[in-house]
Amino acid sequence: MSEHLEHRAELLKLARLLNLDVEELPDLDAVPAAELRAFREAATDRLFDATAGTLGGISKSSRLVPAAVSATIARKAFGPLLCARTAAAVDPPRAVDIAKRLPKDFLADVSVELDPRRVADILAEVPDDLSVPVAEELGRRGEFVTMGRFLAFVSDAGIEGAMNSLSDEALLQTAFVLEHKDKLGHAVSLLDPARMPGILRCAAEQDLWPEALDLISHLDDAERLPVARALASLDEEHLTSLVAALDEVDLWDTATDVLGMMEDGPARKRLVAASGGRVS
Amino acid sequence: MPETAPFESLCHELGAEPPAAFADLPGETQQRLADLLREARHHNITSLNEAVASGLSFVPRPLRGAITKLVMR
Numbered sequence: 611m612s613e614h615l616e617h618r619a620e621l622l623k624l625a626r627l628l629n630l631d632v633e634e635l636p637d638l639d640a641v642p643a644a645e646l647r648a649f650r651e652a653a654t655d656r657l658f659d660a661t662a663g664t665l666g667g668i669s670k671s672s673r674l675v676p677a678a679v680s681a682t683i684a685r686k687a688f689g690p691l692l693c694a695r696t697a698a699a700v701d702p703p704r705a706v707d708i709a710k711r712l713p714k715d716f717l718a719d720v721s722v723e724l725d726p727r728r729v730a731d732i733l734a735e736v737p738d739d740l741s742v743p744v745a746e747e748l749g750r751r752g753e754f755v756t757m758g759r760f761l762a763f764v765s766d767a768g769i770e771g772a773m774n775s776l777s778d779e780a781l782l783q784t785a786f787v788l789e790h791k792d793k794l795g796h797a798v799s800l801l802d803p804a805r806m807p808g809i810l811r812c813a814a815e816q817d818l819w820p821e822a823l824d825l826i827s828h829l830d831d832a833e834r835l836p837v838a839r840a841l842a843s844l845d846e847e848h849l850t851s852l853v854a855a856l857d858e859v860d861l862w863d864t865a866t867d868v869l870g871m872m873e874d875g876p877a878r879k880r881l882v883a884a885s886g887g888r889v890s
Numbered sequence: 891m892p893e894t895a896p897f898e899s900l901c902h903e904l905g906a907e908p909p910a911a912f913a914d915l916p917g918e919t920q921q922r923l924a925d926l927l928r929e930a931r932h933h934n935i936t937s938l939n940e941a942v943a944s945g946l947s948f949v950p951r952p953l954r955g956a957i958t959k960l961v962m963r
Contacts, residue, residue, distance in 0.1 A: 628926050628927070628930050629930065629933075630926070635921060635926075636918075636919040636922040636923060638915070638918075640911060640914065640915060640920070641909070641911040641912060642911060644909075645909035645910065645911045645912070646906075648908075648909045649904070649908050649909055649912065652904050652905070652908065653904060654903055654928060655905070655931075656903070656906075656927065656931065657927075657930055657931055657934055659905070668941050675950070675953060676948065679948075679949075679950065683945050683947060683948040685942040686948060687945035687947065687948045688941045688942075688944070689937070689941050691934065691938060691941065692937070692938050692941035694941065695934075695938060716936045719938050732901075772909075788932065790922065797900070813925070847959045
């Protein structure tokens with residue numbers, strides 16, 4: 611991934627953590643992406659640890675009341691932020707029992723406030739018939755950063771459910787801010803290859819080539835094959851925007867690999883000609 | 891009382907020393923980041939305290955004393 615793209619993704623994630631639009635952050639261009647990430651992780655711990663004492667007591671107290679009562683209190687009184695902060699201290703089977711009694715809208719609200727690292731034990735026990743509707747709801751809301759944080763912690767069925775509910779644009783936006791990019795190839799392998807041409811056209815039409823190229827740069831050869839086939843279907847206008855983006859984000863190396871997999875045709879010829887001798 | 895330097899303020903709000911590049915940012919940027927962190931933390935604490943107080947009113951009366959003791963200790 612290029613430093614420029616990684617930096618942009620980190621700014622989006624830091625803004626989400628602080629509940630801001632990215633434009634509201636101060637100028638952080640001088641901070642490398644890796645240091646932005648370290649800062650964000652420290653800030654996450656700080657925000658979550660600020661109220662740890664009180665929250666431990668709440669989690670213990672939830673054992674004293676039936677799950678149905680806990681669910682009612684969670685939804686009507688505590689709200690999503692408090693539920694998210696206390697979840698990590700609740701026994702996983704108990705947390706899942708409570709979650710099953712809550713509506714998916716509320717669980718989606720809680721997901722936005724959760725730190726998945728702290729509730730990995732609970733997420734491992736969440737059944738697909740609970741996680742998929744929540745993932746779909748997050749996808750419907752366009753909660754890209756939230757979804758990107760959860761990928762490494764949910765089942766393949768949850769990932770598929772979420773991807774099926776996402777528009778092409780949302781898929782690109784989510785992939786871009788994914789927390790564990792090493793899982794991206796696996797997620798793409800779960801995607802219906804028939805969607806790939808639409809995703810690439812969306813990249814061209816919505817000015818999302820940097821996001822798409824970042825995604826492609828994280829795929830191995832086998833995972834890039836559907837991309838190579840889909841590229842061959844793009845028209846001249848879409849290819850022109852791709853070439854401009856490749857120049858802008860300097861990802862010709864990735865493009866070279868993909869071009870090597872494309873069958874010879876007008877699209878490949880056009881890209882080879884634009885590559886300035888990088889590809890023959 | 892002397893005013894806290896922006897970088898010290900940022901360290902305080904983060905609860906740790908930030909990565910090296912943050913030390914070289916303009917003071918105005920460091921202070922803005924510190925303010926944003928403080929606001930986010932304050933918002934969290936306020937929201938959570940309100941939610942705790944509200945939640946206790948939903949606990950069945952026979953259990954309320956024990957739970958209040960657990961939560962507020």
